[in-house]
Amino acid sequence: xxxxxxxxxxxxxxxxxxxxxxxxxxxxxxxxxxxxxxxxxxxxxxxxxxxxxxxxxxxxxxxxxxxxxxxxxxxxxxxxxxxxxxxxxxxxxxxxxxxxxxxxxxxxxxxxxxxxxxxxxxxxxxxxxxxxxxxxxxxxxxxxxxxxxxxxxxxxxxxxxxxxxxxxxxxxxxxxxxxxxxxxxxxxxxxxxxxxxxxxxxxxxxxxxxxxxxxxxxxxxxxxxxxxxxxxxxxxxxxxxxxxxxxxxxxxxxxxxxxxxxxxxxxxxxxxxxxxxxxxxxxxxxxxxxxxxxxxxxxxxxxxxxxxxxxxxxxxxxxxxxxxxxxxxxxxxx
Numbered sequence: 001x002x003x004x005x006x007x008x009x010x011x012x013x014x015x016x017x018x019x020x021x022x023x024x025x026x027x028x029x030x031x032x033x034x035x036x037x038x039x040x041x042x043x044x045x046x047x048x049x050x051x052x053x054x055x056x057x058x059x060x061x062x063x064x065x066x067x068x069x070x071x072x073x074x075x076x077x078x079x080x081x082x083x084x085x086x087x088x089x090x091x092x093x094x095x096x097x098x099x100x101x102x103x104x105x106x107x108x109x110x111x112x113x114x115x116x117x118x119x120x121x122x123x124x125x126x127x128x129x130x131x132x133x134x135x136x137x138x139x140x141x142x143x144x145x146x147x148x149x150x151x152x153x154x155x156x157x158x159x160x161x162x163x164x165x166x167x168x169x170x171x172x173x174x175x176x177x178x179x180x181x182x183x184x185x186x187x188x189x190x191x192x193x194x195x196x197x198x199x200x201x202x203x204x205x206x207x208x209x210x211x212x213x214x215x216x217x218x219x220x221x222x223x224x225x226x227x228x229x230x231x232x233x234x235x236x237x238x239x240x241x242x243x244x245x246x247x248x249x250x251x252x253x254x255x256x257x258x259x260x261x262x263x264x265x266x267x268x269x270x271x272x273x274x275x276x277x278x279x280x281x282x283x284x285x286x287x288x289x290x291x292x293x294x295x296x297x298x299x300x301x302x303x304x305x306x307x308x309x310x311x312x313x314x315x316x317x318x319x320x321x322x323x324x325x326x327x328x329x330x331x332x333x334x
Contacts, residue, residue, distance in 0.1 A: 009058045010154055018155040030056055032098045036164040044102040052099045058154045060096035067103055082118045089125040092152050094161035097126045101168040108190060109175045120190030121298050127165035127197035129158050135303035135317040137267040141231040170198040180212040185221045192228040193298045202236035223261040224297045230265025242269045249278060256285040267318045279319055286315050
């Protein structure tokens, strides 16, 4: 096997961020936050992806090609393109994916497009980091702060990549908010997942998600909306939401998916000891059927493992942290 060969983008990242001081690049051509903020509205709306300097970031030209394929309308090509962009997130390589977020949002909000839910979910994945497999109450819904430096496998500051994606979602909130009422339940979940990553307009977005929840009839979507509310509240320190979550999980008249997701949200919003009545409610309601129902939610997908659903892992990590998890696996490739 030959030696690994770095391309121009990888070498530029190494020189700038590994051998140099990352702060020297702030606001410059390698700052993906500045690149995404500089994409013209006309370029976003017109899908003028050629205006984006993809070549500055590792795998950027591949992302550009995937976006072009996503416009083909061919089912398999679109699915593969979105899967590859999502794969960059799984591999902790979001720098090239962040400039794709405005285009993914428009793809996901286009009523005539296919795979809209996947496009919206991928845009939300780009805006998160270090959450795959994370199911503890202190980490599950947390966004890292701008002063918490994390680096991608290429050496690029992932803190910047995620911030760029979150700001792109905030800028396009007016496109995403109406999609909370989309006829497709999966699209509604994708919109909520993306909006939960917004860095601004939190009060407006929270009000819209709450409004959708009051009329939502799909159990899985209801659970996703509750988790989106909790994540927004955690990111923006919305203290009233903590009390709101408690009233939901403590209310026996609420449906199981709302009570359980509210319990998880409450646990992620506070470090208070687990109340006995919460523990009892979750142990009773978090059945295998409910876990299967909620498994398609991106929050649950992020927490799941090869041997356990996301809900099972969350419940175990949050309510029984001192007991070894029987679903844990030492094989990282499992």
